Amino acid sequence: DVKVTQSSRYLVKRTGEKVFLECVQDMDHENMFWYRQDPGLGLRLIYFSYDVKMKEKGDIPEGYSVSREKKERFSLILESASTNQTSMYLCASSLLGTGGTEAFFGQGTRLTVV
């Protein structure tokens, strides 16, 4: 059974804290993605990576950074958390190229910044 695992389901952090969200996939996928989901806005792409140590900015990268040191792991970092980063964060992975139509998602991390 394919799996994308996010380290936490719920997180509460204080304004200004550095926050790490971890994602691991066991499908040997090249692509990994971080989205945030907000009511009425759908999923918006923060960053994605198509290979180890490679990263590309998505549509809303400001205030975030990422790290991909191993193929199976993709981390999202909030350098200094702010209340407007309160959201549901979703990690996904997919194959590169013609086999990559389907993106598999994790369960999501609901982050609250207070």
Next chain:
Amino acid sequence: QKEVEQDPGPLSVPEGAIVSLNCTYSNSAFQYFMWYRQYSRKGPELLMYTYSSGNKEDGRFTAQVDKSSKYISLFIRDSQPSDSATYLCAMSRAAGNKLTFGGGTRVLVKP
């Protein structure tokens, strides 16, 4: 203006009715069109995908793409209470490429 527009709903239908969902988009470079279903407190899961224009059927689900109108649809026949979820359309320029999502439509099927 968003690249992909989707009515947020909620859409409430009686059990057994046909559910009709749609999205419009502005970027003619999109080639792959997908529908994801998301249950409450879960991640999205792929329902169907279509390459370019045309129809695709899978059981009770039918996806349609009209690239000339930049319009995609999902129909659910004989809807069940278990179909109650948020449905998200998504599009990409190439297979394996990043996805651009609509805002999602919440569907409620009442017994």
